Amino acid sequence: MIGYALKRISTAIPVLFGVVVAVFLLPRVVGGDPCRSVLGPRATAASCQQFAEANGLDQPVLQQFLTYIGNIFRGDFGESIKFSRPVMEVLFERLPLTAELALSALLLAIAVGIPLGVAAARWHNSPVDVATMAFANVGVSMPIFWLGLMLSYLFAVVLGDTWLALPPTGRFSAGLSPQPFYEVWGWTITDTSVGGGLLRFMSRFAIFNTVVSGQWTELKDALQHLVLPTVALSTIPMAVIARMTRSSLLDVLGQDYVRTAAAKGARQPRVIRRHALRNALLPVVTIIGLQLGALLGGAVLTETIFSLAGIGTALFDAIDTRDFPIVQGFTLFIASTYVVVNLLVDLSYGYLDPRVRLQ
């Protein structure tokens, strides 16, 4: 297992390095004058000279790259041009919302997708199967930005006066802003300390914050605002997971050991639960890891539709306003998260299925 882990990790490192190189080169490929896009088109040559020196742009590219890598290892992603604040600060401010959204979408996709896939395989070729596959086909073909719009139209306009009504935009209703949990608990935090920063970061997870501090009205509001974006974002992963579970389980159900279990008198539910499902879920684990990419990309679209201030909208705004440090830092963060999660998924897969290690 250790050998497998080392081998797998050693393939992830060049990928991460390549990602860093790509992100470093990004603004340098764009062309144009970085100085004038930051300081304005009418910046003088002298102020541009100063700008280049201040940002190390007058040094050789290799030197710049080494400095860049060094900075990354120290957690320094540069400073946002638009906000005049460290990129890391903006990232940590925006991350909780996206994490909450992506995690709840992933949970929903797994919680619905796997049972759907199991049901479709269990009652193969039945109406349940046909309906599941129809859902899966439509689901993977769905433009999620459109699905999000349709959902908000349905629940905020058509059903707007019924008990099913759900808010279409934002994280909280207007006028409702929950207190950070540490304030509710009567803690005072200093602005600069690491612990204070961590507490502030934690308090931005709206659901966590409102639960631990018992702000129930705010919790209900936060959950209601989360429903539509979550459903929209989870549709594609859900469809993919359902499809994969179904095919994988059908595959396993056709194997000899499952027939043996059935021949020994185990009933179908028991055969599935005790014998087939565990093995069938292995490929599903891999698929779930790959869905993270869809979730992170989808977050940009979902957050735009539902006016949510997460990393997706921040990245897009930064692209719009040519705020390169943000674009670089956020892209790097998203890509490395994706690489690391897929590494972890592969490692767990190798742990669960010894055959993988030996390939």
Added chain:
Amino acid sequence: MGAGSGGEQAGGPGGADSLASQEAAQQRRTGDSVTRRSTGLAEGDEPSDDELLDEPLSVWRLAMRRFFRRKLGVLGLAIVTLLALVALTAPIIAPYDPIQQLDRVEGTDVARRDAPSAEHLLGLDSNARDQLSRIIYGARLSLPLGVSIVLAAIIVGASIGAIAGFFGGWLDTILMRLMDVILGFPALVLAIAIAYVLGNAIQNVLIAVAVVTLPQYARVMRASVLSIKEVDFVAASEALGASSWRMLRTRILPNALTPLIVLGTLGIAGAILEAAALSFLGLGAQPPTPEWGSMLAQEYTLIRTYPHLVIYPGLAIMVTVLGFNLLGDGLRDALDPSLNE
């Protein structure tokens, strides 16, 4: 639908009809399992009686038979054919000019954002343009765009994969690591970055989405080459003195064609979806071009008051993508029966 008469009951053991379609998404990313298995002979399906009695059929005829036996694949083909016809005949069937602002035309009494009516089946948009005509013309853009993205990605990706697999060694390592780096980014995020770097234009969407998707073709092609390199008939050609290029062209490429066709068809679905997303984010087609994603982008804030401006362009994207997905799944079932075991 046009399922072959009497062939239905022979649809294969274990209801092979939809079984093979599920792994689509995984293979879209990982790519290799399609090929590894597809090099085997087409033997998964039980032959029907007439297949056994008739004179032998070519592989392609057999595949066609298998394809037309599956309803969903045929439905996909019908959708795609219909859309292609719509795209081809757009100037004839579109009731209005897609860019003309109809409230400025003499003698009309239409207003911006008119709801659907008998004259304007899908209503008017915010610039008083006929939405049905715009959606019809949108097919003229999205279909060729999706196909060109995939063609570009296949040409570049398959070349990279063929070179990597054929020559091996450090070239293989470098090329495939490069592909891994592309896969290291979430697809849409990288596509956004590339499209942005290149500037807002429809041809940059083509490049962005093609770059993001080419690793899967590279992987499929490389796996194909690797698996075929070891087969005896290739070794035989080599022994007979065939050049590398000749072997690639006459021995390896034809064998890799099946997975590329299947993956490419499914890839068109993904490409159209991603291109629409980029246009929706303002990075693709620019107004007043009738493009479904950018039509949505311009009107989506009006969903509460003018839902017809949002419903139909999105529906057009979904139906198109669904058509290519179903067609791709059907082709996979037909061309690659080993997946149906």
